[in-house]
Amino acid sequence: MSVPRTIVVGGGLAGLSAAHTLLEHGKNVLLLDKMPSLGGNSVKASSGINGAGTAPQQALDIQDSVEVFFADTAASAGPDLARPALITALTANSAGAIAWLAGTFGVDLSVVSRLGGHTAARTHRDPGGAPGWTITSALMKRLTADTARAEIVKSARVVRLLEDAGSVVGVEYEAGGALVEARGTVVLATGGYAADFRPGGLLAQHRPELLPLSTTNGEHATGDGARLATALARPAGLCDLDQVQVHPTGFVDPARPDAKTKFLAAEALRGAGALLLDAHGARFVDEVGRRDVVTAAMQAAAGPVRLVLGTAAAEEVRSHCGFYASKGLMKRYADAAAFAADTGIPLESIRATFASYSSYASGAEMDPFARATFRNASYTAEEPLHVAIITPVVHYTMGGLAVDAHARVLTADSATPIPGLFAAGEVIGGVHGRNRLAGSSLLEAVVFGRLAGEGAAKA
Ligand SMILES: Cc1cc2nc3c(=O)[nH]c(=O)nc-3n(C[C@H](O)[C@H](O)[C@H](O)COP(=O)(O)OP(=O)(O)OC[C@H]3O[C@@H](n4cnc5c(N)ncnc54)[C@H](O)[C@@H]3O)c2cc1C
The missing domain is CATH 3.90.700.10 (Succinate dehydrogenase/fumarate reductase flavoprotein, catalytic domain)
Known part of the structure; x- marks a missing residue:
């Protein structure tokens, strides 16, 4: 009997983390990315990835805890938009995420600094100072090598989620001028919308006063995940779309x-x-x-x-x-x-x-x-x-798909999980409330990528 294949849409850090977690759980993966190369915004990250209670912190005698990281994240998110369940998922899994990157992929994250809004030094980076590239390329390299179990299709833009009786059962994507269908549980990891400057796009709808600004994001960051999941017969919920981080x-x-x-x-x-x-x-x-x-x-x-x-x-x-x-x-x-x-x-x-x-x-x-x-x-x-x-x-979009603490995408009407659909990384909303702390997005990509991979593997 052939091993079921899970579809991961997006080859940034969230998608790669989900893909590797699926492989760890014995599943096969089809990873689709609309760009000619993988990496998304993840390869650009230059400050680092957060973790509380990590081995590098202990080696440097840095006092920190999940509780303090939670408190910093909740304070930054704001009293009205802090969602304790999502913040707990982010912070409680942070040391595990750093250990996974170091242990499984050999990424050296031994440099730890204290950045704005953090009570302790907890943003980890490599000695070379290019953490996004160092982390993401390590995951890309290993996934690309596993040709038996992971198929990667680049320049493949997902244009529709396939549905059957209220469940998501696959995707339709454009590649080489053709439309192709692929069947399986879906993890959306398409990134945010900080480059969606199109007329009628998500920035125009929710933060039109930001349209004159420039962006740090790649051209792929156009909010595709939100559009795909809200086009379902029973649409996904969205949250905090007006929360856009200006760096x-x-x-x-x-x-x-x-x-x-x-x-x-x-x-x-x-x-x-x-x-x-x-x-x-x-x-x-x-x-x-x-x-x-x-x-x-x-x-x-x-x-x-x-x-x-x-x-x-x-x-x-x-x-x-x-x-x-x-x-x-x-x-x-x-x-x-x-x-x-x-x-x-x-x-x-x-x-x-x-x-x-x-x-x-x-x-x-x-x-x-x-x-x-x-x-x-x-x-x-x-x-x-x-x-x-x-x-x-314009740098980062806090808003996005409504998910629970298991990376399951929730419906707009009843906030219940949509069977067959998970999401991770910047495409999801609500983790950071009003303001994302530096270093917490790479972390969100790894933590929710892992959660989505686990959930999809069991689905
Ligand atoms: C310059 C810069 C520096 C940053 N520095 C840091 C930092 O130091 N620390 C930190 O925590 N965060 C940082 N961030 C934020 C962080 O890098 C991103 O939020 C994070 O990497 C997002 O990861 P992701 O996997 O969700 O999305 P991405 O890495 O953006 O990947 C999304 C992928 O999905 C693909 N995709 C999109 N739509 C489709 C579609 N329809 N079909 C198929 N594929 C699709 C895209 O092509 C892309 O490859 C930085 C961001 C930028 C721009």
Whole structure:
């Protein structure tokens, strides 16, 4: 008897995590992706993946717990939109997710940093500083090698879910100009809608004021999963579609300042101690505060806003800086005088900002923006500086398909599971409420990908 095949739609980290979990449970997999290569936005992730109570944290003597991670996530989600069952699934499975990536795929996630909104250092990355690529490519490599049990079809856009008596029983996809049907339980892992700028698209419907902004997302992020599952005879529910994360730090490329897709200045830069300065050379916010808070402060500040790294901070994220400089997104100045001369910011303002920042960092004075942690805090006017112009960009969509804590897609009318349909990753909604914490999306992809894989294997 042939082994039943489960269909995974989307080859980013969520889809790959689901696919590997299905293989672990003895199932065969058909993975479809509409793009010519796998990886989605997952390969772009640059800050890392969260976990509480992990082996790398223990090795670094970092105190953390699932309870504290839960509390941070719930606070960020907001009292009205925090969903305890989903947050519990995310946080309680986080250490297991890191252990799975390290143990099964040999991914080195030994560097741990504390990013905005987190009470503890819990965002894990590889020493090379490209966690999205390192993690996702390890999963892709292994799946691609398993030709006996995993079939991967690229440039295959799923256009319809097949139904039978209220259950999802397969998909219809377009490939090479033909429509093809495939039968099996379905895991949707199609990512979010942060690049859905189309007239009538999800951003236009739910956050039209964001349409003029650029995005950090690849062109695939057009909300396909939401459209597929809401087209069912008994449609799937959606939640929080108006909750769209604008990231404060998209790079403005001096060669293409109006480009619709922008590189992200990784959260890790601010985690390493980067300052944000306005057009007058003054700070205006706690740089490691939550993304929504930092974005609002930037929009109120005198622009252009610049991200500035001193020598110690730049050293901590050396590979990031080298990459951004190679793309023409970041400039290195020999000292503050050179920075001032190039930008027109008065040198005295920069000196004053550095001096007051040192005083806040040493505890001699209170930071007026209530910054509490100061990493690599020494800034002098004499040291080399790495500088980039930044702007807020559409980055992540918190809203999506309504699911339960087992990654089962729920109906819109009765919030009951739709037989045969699971979802994981950015396509799902509700895990992060109003605001996703940095590092929690790769985690969502792995945790809910694993849950979806498990559920689909048993379905
Ligand atoms: C620049 C950048 C940096 C980031 N950094 C971090 C970070 O450091 N930490 C963190 O936690 N998060 C980060 N994020 C967010 C995170 O990367 C994503 O939210 C996450 O990777 C989403 O994973 P996914 O598998 O759900 O979707 P994706 O990785 O986007 O994959 C979705 C896949 O589905 C395919 N697809 C879509 N529609 C169809 C269809 N109809 N048929 C077939 N295939 C389809 C797409 O082609 C794509 O390959 C970052 C995002 C960006 C853009």
